[in-house]
Amino acid sequence: MAAALLSLPGFCRPLGRHHACTPRLLMRTFIVAIDGPAASGKSTTAKRVARTLGYNYIDSGSIYRAITLKALAQGLDLTREADRQRLDGLAHTCQVDTQAQFDGDTLRVVTYLDGQDVTDAIRTLAVNRGVSEVAKAPEVRQAVLQIQRRMAGYKREGSETTTDKLSTTDLVMDGRDIGTSVFPQAELKVYLEADATVRAQRRYEEMQRQAMTKKENGSTLPTYDEVLRDLQARDAADVNRTHSPLRRAPDAVVIDSTNLTIDQQVSKIVELAQSRMA
Ligand SMILES: Nc1ncnc2c1ncn2[C@@H]1O[C@H](COP(=O)(O)OP(=O)(O)OP(=O)(O)O)[C@@H](O)[C@H]1O
Ligand SMILES: Nc1ccn([C@H]2C[C@H](O)[C@@H](COP(=O)(O)O)O2)c(=O)n1
Numbered sequence: 001m002a003a004a005l006l007s008l009p010g011f012c013r014p015l016g017r018h019h020a021c022t023p024r025l026l027m028r029t030f031i032v033a034i035d036g037p038a039a040s041g042k043s044t045t046a047k048r049v050a051r052t053l054g055y056n057y058i059d060s061g062s063i064y065r066a067i068t069l070k071a072l073a074q075g076l077d078l079t080r081e082a083d084r085q086r087l088d089g090l091a092h093t094c095q096v097d098t099q100a101q102f103d104g105d106t107l108r109v110v111t112y113l114d115g116q117d118v119t120d121a122i123r124t125l126a127v128n129r130g131v132s133e134v135a136k137a138p139e140v141r142q143a144v145l146q147i148q149r150r151m152a153g154y155k156r157e158g159s160e161t162t163t164d165k166l167s168t169t170d171l172v173m174d175g176r177d178i179g180t181s182v183f184p185q186a187e188l189k190v191y192l193e194a195d196a197t198v199r200a201q202r203r204y205e206e207m208q209r210q211a212m213t214k215k216e217n218g219s220t221l222p223t224y225d226e227v228l229r230d231l232q233a234r235d236a237a238d239v240n241r242t243h244s245p246l247r248r249a250p251d252a253v254v255i256d257s258t259n260l261t262i263d264q265q266v267s268k269i270v271e272l273a274q275s276r277m278a
Contacts, residue, residue, distance in 0.1 A: 029152070030055070030170040031185075032273055033178035036192035037235045037246060039199040041257045041265060042174040045192060047107040048266040050100065050172040053273060057100045058151050059109050060175030060182070061131075063144050065122035066096045066113040068134045072126060078133045087134065091143035098151065125222065128230060132237035135176075141243050148173070148182050176238050179249035188273050189252035192265065196235070198258050200228035 032055070034046050043059050050057035070090055076083040097112045111119050121127075134140055152171055173182065179189035194202075204227045211221055222230070238246040248254060253272060257265045 030187045030273070030277060031152075031183050032172040032269065033183050033186040033189045033249075033252075034172065034174040034192055034269070035176055035179050035189070035246065035248070035252070036174075037196075037199070037238065038231045039203040040192045040194050041202075041262065042192050043109075044262055045257075045265050045269065046172045046174040047100075047109070048262070049269045049273070051107045052266065052270050053170065053172070055170040055172050057107060057109065058098055058148065058171065058173045059111075060144070060148055060173055060178060062098055062109065062111040062122055063096050063147055064131050064135045064140070065127050066111055066118055067091050067094060067140060067144070068127050068131045069118055069122050070094050070113060071134055072130055078130075078137075084137065087137060088139035088143075091137075091140040096147055125230075128234070132234055132241075136237065136241040136243065138243045145182060152183075176246040177244035179252050180247050181244040184249070188269070188276055189249045190269055190272070191248040191252040191254045193254065193256050194258040196232060197228065200224060200231050203227050203231065 032046075032049060032053075034042050034049075036042050043061070046059070047057055049055070067087075067090065071078070071087055074086070074090065076087055076090075078084055078087065095112070095114050099110045099112070101108050101110060109119070110117055111122055113122075152173070175182070179186055179191070201224065204222075204224045207221050207227070235246070255265055255268055260268075
């Protein structure tokens, strides 16, 4: 009953932070939902917003990526009906968790799949290419919805899985359907977008930087054109799928980051959150 009440829009909305006298079960968290197309800056921005506000952060894409990694490791071919059914079972039984941790001044997110750290393994080209197919399966989305709400609940309840350096109550979550399906009652919804060529250039440069840091051979990296094609294909799959497609929630604030710096887009969201809390 309490859970049902908590999911009602506007129920027990606190003034700013929670009232000291509010019973714990009836406290509402302040949720910032950030959605948008691939490489629009969601996770970079969400992490900084979370760090500035002292909120928890959940990267919902990493959950879909972890399930994709497991499906690939088990050799599933999602064009086959039998394998799609196995995917359903896999999504409902695998254990995915993410933890936001401070690395110096930076908020780093570690992703666990069945207890293993898969933070780097979920960012490969193979996962990039498979994730859209996995994310469009309704059974997977249902399983991920449960994982997302459980994770947010953990933070709310202040369970031991919550990193103790962060607030245990409020939350920033980014993805494709956070403001529309996962937390339609979120206090602040942002739709972050940018021109596709700018997004591809940023992603391409990010890959170059990461390869240099890891001293990898740059010749294995995709070209700018490949990055752009991959990004456009993922956007099209996210927008056109039947279940929880990428959409701007009607009450979302649109921020186009094409001509913004990261600091500017973070400040805009922090200001919006603070003004809504007040
Ligand atoms: N305003 C900006 N100016 C320059 N670079 C930016 C800006 N916003 C984000 N970036 C850079 O763009 C790249 C993509 O950002 P990020 O990974 O946060 O996107 P995303 O939306 O979370 O992507 P995905 O959906 O694919 O996970 C990163 O290298 C990030 O540093
Ligand atoms: N809420 C979400 C989050 C992610 N996805 C799918 C679609 C994306 O292409 C993929 C990877 O996400 P990313 O790590 O690039 O943010 O996961 C989704 O359908 N819904």
